[in-house]
Amino acid sequence: MSHTYEYPRPALTVDCVVFGLDDDDLKVLLIQRGVEPFQGRWALPGGFVRMDESLDEAARRELEEESGIRPGHLEQLFTFGEPERDPRGRVVTVAYFALVKLSAHTLRAATDAREAAWFSVWDTPKLAFDHADILTTALQRLKGKVRYQPIGFELLPPKFTLTQLQRLYEIVLERELDKRNFRKKILAMDLLEELDEVEQDVSHRAARLYRFDHKKYRQLEKAGFNFEL
Amino acid sequence: MSHTYEYPRPALTVDCVVFGLDDDDLKVLLIQRGVEPFQGRWALPGGFVRMDESLDEAARRELEEESGIRPGHLEQLFTFGEPERDPRGRVVTVAYFALVKLSAHTLRAATDAREAAWFSVWDTPKLAFDHADILTTALQRLKGKVRYQPIGFELLPPKFTLTQLQRLYEIVLERELDKRNFRKKILAMDLLEELDEVEQDVSHRAARLYRFDHKKYRQLEKAGFNFEL
């Protein structure tokens, strides 16, 4: 056996910051810890990386196990490795950042988690470990990334109105947008498929529904197009 | 001892992609491996994370040990954790991205490294492990980041000419820039201190020297200013 094995090793975990959009609020998925340390506290879903799985696979597996969620978008966020971040000893965690269509998922708690629930990102309970830092980092990433990559659509149902889309951006970016300019710009990109359907069950004029055209986006992307809001 | 210790653990390393600017070429620091696996191959400087140091500290330490370099800018890049990336077994590596003033450093090899040397990023030898992927990722990050954060200055000497600065951007972004527009824009930001000095030992009109004003940048940044080239 080579010298790889001569050194003591930190434990390695993954933790996931999963965002969902609930009409007028940006939510984050938290699980209540069923074991020490921080028993009873809310924390990000996550757990130990197995020897035979990649980091991405570990993130997906833990998310599925602890909440039943399979995210539409998942990307690595940052790796947190301060020596004192876990009272059990040295634990380095690779944090992930995920987006889900909230409407399409029912939560189910399992494994080490007592309970899983959605919280407003602006109003979370006190979190275990350094998970508050991780959440802050993820929020920054979301705010930065949503403007130059079309990942926001992963938070909406497959068919959505332009008003829903605009509200999504207003919530994430924390500022108001001009309706006419927003529609002009987003439609000019030619990434939305205009459907022959309107929203249902509203007590006012029903808005037209649109669908994000992934295929067209990939084409334009290859041709040098850059999404930017 | 809690369940933290029930699982086998991947080994954890850090690897550094260190960029330097050599007049007309972007360079990356590589070390020649003195031990198996990949003995004799060139690789990124790096090594195992110790139990009592943070990831950032590990990156700085390994860089210092293997090349004597203390970078002006160092940030975490990405964590690579494919199960098969290291033939010795499961090794997860946290990659770092660093910028140095090439002029200010003399290389000195040490530790496991047979030799350390600068290579053009466009023309590197075949690299060990998945280090070619890491290098590609780092280059993308550099190209993206240099445009909206003033980190490029870390590649130049403390006093530089506007032509040097422009050339830096042209090299990193791989496209030509208009001289007058470049100067207009960068000077309009009011981040450069115009010195009463000119470059020396040139056989033509000597260009004025400037210095990046870190303090002013931090002020403007707080006031909501965004660097963007």
Next chain:
DNA sequence: CCAAAAGTGTTTCACTTACACCCATGA
């Protein structure tokens, strides 16, 4: 008919781009 949100164009202003010549210096 009232309330609520959908939908729609134009003007102004700022910023980006394109572009060419004279100047200073050392060899």
Next chain:
DNA sequence: TCATGGGTGTAAGTGAAACACTTTTGG
């Protein structure tokens, strides 16, 4: 005096921002 890069301004075009009223629908 020649070669080399340093240094400078303007005009045209493009994209961002500001802004208000009419239409549709259900209650």
